[in-house]
Amino acid sequence: MEPTLAYGLPAAFILYLIYKRVTKITLDDIRGPEAETFWLGNLGQLFRSLVGEADFAWQDKFGGVARIKGPVGQDILWVCDPRAMQFIMNGAYKFPKTSERVALGTLSTDRGLVTAQDDCHKRQRKAMLPAFGTPESKALFPIFVRNAEAITTRWRDQLFDSPEGKMFNIPTWVSCATLDAIGEAAFDHTFGAIDNQTSDFVKSYQSLLIKSFASPTDGRIIMQNLSRYLPVNFVIWLYDHLPLYKLLRKNREVAHKFGKEILASKDAALAKGADSHDLLAIIVRSNMSENERSKLTDYEVLSQIRTILLAGHETTSTALSWGLLELAKNPAIQSKLRAEIHAMDNTIKAHGRSSFTVEDLDKMPYTQACLKEVLRFHPPVYHLHRAVGQDTAIPLSKPVTTKSGTEINEVPVAKGTSIVLSIAAYNRDKSVWGEDAHVFNPERWLNQSEKKDISVGIFSNLATFAGGPRACIGWRFAVYEIQAFMIELVSNFEFNLTEDCKLIRREPVFIMAPTVEGQVGKGAQMPLKVTLAQRGE
Ligand code: HEM
Ligand SMILES: *[C@@H]1O[C@H](CO)[C@@H](O)[C@H](O)[C@H]1NC(C)=O
Ligand SMILES: *[C@@H]1O[C@H](CO)[C@@H](O)[C@H](O)[C@H]1NC(C)=O
Ligand SMILES: *[C@@H]1O[C@H](CO)[C@@H](O)[C@H](O)[C@H]1NC(C)=O
Ligand SMILES: *[C@@H]1O[C@H](CO)[C@@H](O)[C@H](O)[C@H]1NC(C)=O
Numbered sequence: 001m002e003p004t005l006a007y008g009l010p011a012a013f014i015l016y017l018i019y020k021r022v023t024k025i026t027l028d029d030i031r032g033p034e035a036e037t038f039w040l041g042n043l044g045q046l047f048r049s050l051v052g053e054a055d056f057a058w059q060d061k062f063g064g065v066a067r068i069k070g071p072v073g074q075d076i077l078w079v080c081d082p083r084a085m086q087f088i089m090n091g092a093y094k095f096p097k098t099s100e101r102v103a104l105g106t107l108s109t110d111r112g113l114v115t116a117q118d119d120c121h122k123r124q125r126k127a128m129l130p131a132f133g134t135p136e137s138k139a140l141f142p143i144f145v146r147n148a149e150a151i152t153t154r155w156r157d158q159l160f161d162s163p164e165g166k167m168f169n170i171p172t173w174v175s176c177a178t179l180d181a182i183g184e185a186a187f188d189h190t191f192g193a194i195d196n197q198t199s200d201f202v203k204s205y206q207s208l209l210i211k212s213f214a215s216p217t218d219g220r221i222i223m224q225n226l227s228r229y230l231p232v233n234f235v236i237w238l239y240d241h242l243p244l245y246k247l248l249r250k251n252r253e254v255a256h257k258f259g260k261e262i263l264a265s266k267d268a269a270l271a272k273g274a275d276s277h278d279l280l281a282i283i284v285r286s287n288m289s290e291n292e293r294s295k296l297t298d299y300e301v302l303s304q305i306r307t308i309l310l311a312g313h314e315t316t317s318t319a320l321s322w323g324l325l326e327l328a329k330n331p332a333i334q335s336k337l338r339a340e341i342h343a344m345d346n347t348i349k350a351h352g353r354s355s356f357t358v359e360d361l362d363k364m365p366y367t368q369a370c371l372k373e374v375l376r377f378h379p380p381v382y383h384l385h386r387a388v389g390q391d392t393a394i395p396l397s398k399p400v401t402t403k404s405g406t407e408i409n410e411v412p413v414a415k416g417t418s419i420v421l422s423i424a425a426y427n428r429d430k431s432v433w434g435e436d437a438h439v440f441n442p443e444r445w446l447n448q449s450e451k452k453d454i455s456v457g458i459f460s461n462l463a464t465f466a467g468g469p470r471a472c473i474g475w476r477f478a479v480y481e482i483q484a485f486m487i488e489l490v491s492n493f494e495f496n497l498t499e500d501c502k503l504i505r506r507e508p509v510f511i512m513a514p515t516v517e518g519q520v521g522k523g524a525q526m527p528l529k530v531t532l533a534q535r536g537e
Contacts, residue, residue, distance in 0.1 A: 041069030112303030207523025
């Protein structure tokens with residue numbers, strides 16, 4: 001057991017008892033799974049089994065909400081109901097992030113946009129937004145295409161004398177290429193990760209989250225979880241000193257060194273009047289023009305650099321890896337996608353152009369459908385964790401029956417209650433997506449109208465990028481990046497399953513990382529067989 005339990009547990013337990021006594025609103029009547037153990041509640045299921053396994057079972061059994069158990073009998077509201085998701089995401093500051101989430105976030109992204117709360121978040125978000133608009137994101141498309149082409153060149157070389165194909169570990173390649181892409185797009189900097197995976201910087205980012213968070217022990221789940229009852233600065237201090245998080249601290253060192261250097265060179269360049277369009281240049285320029293009260297401090301800008309590095313590269317590379325797996329599993333979908341890409345490629349060449357532009361994407365409905373289906377089926381971020389800021393009632397899209405047999409249309413919740421929003425379950429909700437919600441089927445996006453009764457999330461009614469004032473700020477960036485990579489790779493290569501694909505795990509490490517059963521220590525793995533694609537007419 002972690003030494004911190006000595007502080008955390010008794011403190012938490014006493015607070016919990018007091019809380020139980022004073023609050024009149026309880027989740028006692030909401031149906032939900034039995035706790036697996038008193039110490040862990042249901043959290044073992046959420047933090048150790050495959051992403052979605054527990055969620056899909058609870059969704060089937062209890063519907064849009066369930067009462068699940070945290071450590072020492074703590075009640076947690078688990079939610080996937082569309083109306084409730086919308087209410088909580090749009091309510092943003094009324095449902096703050098809990099202190100242990102902020103502490104874990106601080107360890108991996110410092111005090112940037114992901115961990116800021118309330119007015120501080122509002123101010124940071126305002127300073128960051130100009131860098132993430134539609135024109136800014138569109139302007140980055142050629143960078144994504146170029147970094148995707150870097151994979152093609154290297155795979156073609158390796159396949160030159162193996163026409164029968166070769167096994168490639170997809171996440172290794174894609175995560176290096178997306179790290180290079182974020183380097184260029186966000187900082188106008190060349191990491192060269194695709195050619196040099198041995199630099200300290202690149203190594204520190206490889207499978208960072210898997211190595212830091214996969215297969216947590218009981219003690220660690222309880223500690224991480226109960227630390228929410230401790231003051232946030234104490235928890236941040238604690239995480240700074242536990243041996244457990246050594247890799248994240250090492251990452252912080254490496255990222256801060258990079259951040260300080262890049263910031264200095266950016267300041268110098270802008271002072272000389274350089275006309276740069278990378279995210280950081282836009283943020284620094286926006287900081288200059290802001291009025292005194294809304295400026296970012298130097299530490300906050302350093303935090304944004306680390307935030308963008310992590311939030312902007314693991315997520316997209318994870319989505320791409322799962323996407324390619326689905327294409328390997330579904331050869332008909334893969335061929336149809338490739339046919340659309342090749343047809344557009346021919347049109348582009350006929351017009352005397354050499355590569356895809358953002359405007360071409362609008363004329364590729366099947367590519368768009370595949371993108372959306374990948375993001376629906378395999379949301380890289382599968383849960384959001386929030387707390388209730390003030391006593392309130394959370395509305396539901398359809399009534400649920402409580403243990404005592406009453407039908408309710410809203411769930412009363414007391415201040416302080418933890419909430420888990422299940423992005424994974426909402427994205428498979430049959431009332432939203434139809435009876436085949438658990439089938440990977442891009443056609444659904446072509447046949448059905450995208451308009452839903454209740455709009456959830458900022459992109460295509462998916463919860464994948466969350467919604468409201470705390471929605472993913474980089475969603476346009478991500479959508480263009482994933483498409484650039486999908487088009488480039490599917491155009492040039494054919495993907496087939498390997499034996500090891502049967503052993504792939506949806507590893508819950510805050511993002512849904514692909515690992516191979518029994519080899520979690522090896523980090524992200526998705527071994528696919530790759531051959532050169534034939535160009536049909
Ligand atoms: C497929 C790719 C991506 C997915 C699925 C994704 C998903 C999400 C989700 C669900 C959130 C909300 C987290 C929470 O509230 O706890 C979020 C927030 C965020 N994302 Fe993304 N993201 C992706 C790509 C990116 C990229 C490319 C960037 C930056 C270049 C980025 C930067 C951020 C930032 C800064 C936040 C915090 C926003 C705030 O709280 O105001 N993300 N993302
Ligand atoms: C790769 O990075 C390491 C560490 O930064 C450096 O020593 C080495 O020279 C680099 N190799 C190449 C081929 O660039
Ligand atoms: C503790 O458990 C609940 C439910 O999963 C969650 O809302 C909270 O964020 C958890 N904390 C940590 C650090 O895992
Ligand atoms: C933002 O502006 C403030 C106030 O002028 C300044 O102290 C700070 O260094 C600036 N930050 C960056 C990264 O430019
Ligand atoms: C890959 O799968 C497709 C479709 O199932 C099949 O036609 C093709 O022969 C396979 N290629 C290799 C190299 O295994």
